[in-house]
Amino acid sequence: MNFTPRHLIAAGMTMLLGAAVAHLSAAQAQTADHPGQYDRADVEAGSRLYGAQCAGCHGVNGDQVVGVDLRRGTFKTAVSDDDLVRVLATGRPDTGMPAFAGFQPGEITAVIAFIRAGFDADGVKIGTPARGQALFTGKGGCATCHRVNGSGPHVASDLSDIGAIRSPAAMQRVLLDPTPNMVPANRTLQAVTRDGRTIRGRRLNEDTYTVQLLDDQERLVSLVKADLRSLEAVATSSMPSYRTSLTPDELADVIAYLLTLKGLR
Secondary structure: OOOOHHHHHHHHHHHHHHHHHHHHHHHHHHHOOOOOOOOHHHHHHHHHHHHHHOHHHHOOOOOOOOOOEHHHOEOOOOOOHHHHHHHHHHOEOOOOEOOOOOOOHHHHHHHHHHHHOOOOOOOOOOOOHHHHHHHHHOOOOHHHOOEEOOEOOOOOOEOOOHHHHOOHHHHHHHHHOOHHHOOHHHOEEEEEEOOOOEEEEEEEEEOOOEEEEEEOOOOEEEEEHHHEEEEEEOOOOOOOOOOOOOOHHHHHHHHHHHHOOOOOO
């Protein structure tokens, strides 16, 4: 039987698809305790490949193509990891996406691992945003302090754009160990006045002579520094650790929800 160049290309693509799917299944089977978990080495390799081959079109956060947000797992047609293998191997000519036929099966696996890890080379597990939102407002109690998209209290930092500025690994560290991972600007201040009153709150503004705090009752308090005995940052975070109060799967869901928060558009 004679083969034209087109037949040879198709045959080669079929072999690549088969090898990539087989490699993908093996990579998951070796380390997975749940579907879609990958070895950290694959995630790190995928990070490098993505930066070199994909970021030019999809952007560093994977959200520069309309209708696609790779970090959040939003695709136009792909659902499963096998779907992603096919997209990478064959491309999407109708959208201008090329086929990465030069990728080895292990490289395709690595790129998918990086995408499924939420663009986090530390391999932090990303769960389901809808479940995470329910935990945020319910069991986790996050909404009792944090404000999101104009709704909620001002007691703690506004999280409306947290998904655009924090990585999954950074979010996980704060959820597990809040105190050592506090952002300095978010530290609670404690002021003691000359008459002995103690006032604690979030710093909203400060200059040479005054400081404005928002206390735990959401009252704005303006203080003259000359009237204070002391003004210092509180060493411990008021946020609780969720290391034991949420399961690993629940933590993954909360992180998935936080990653969707990119500010009002």
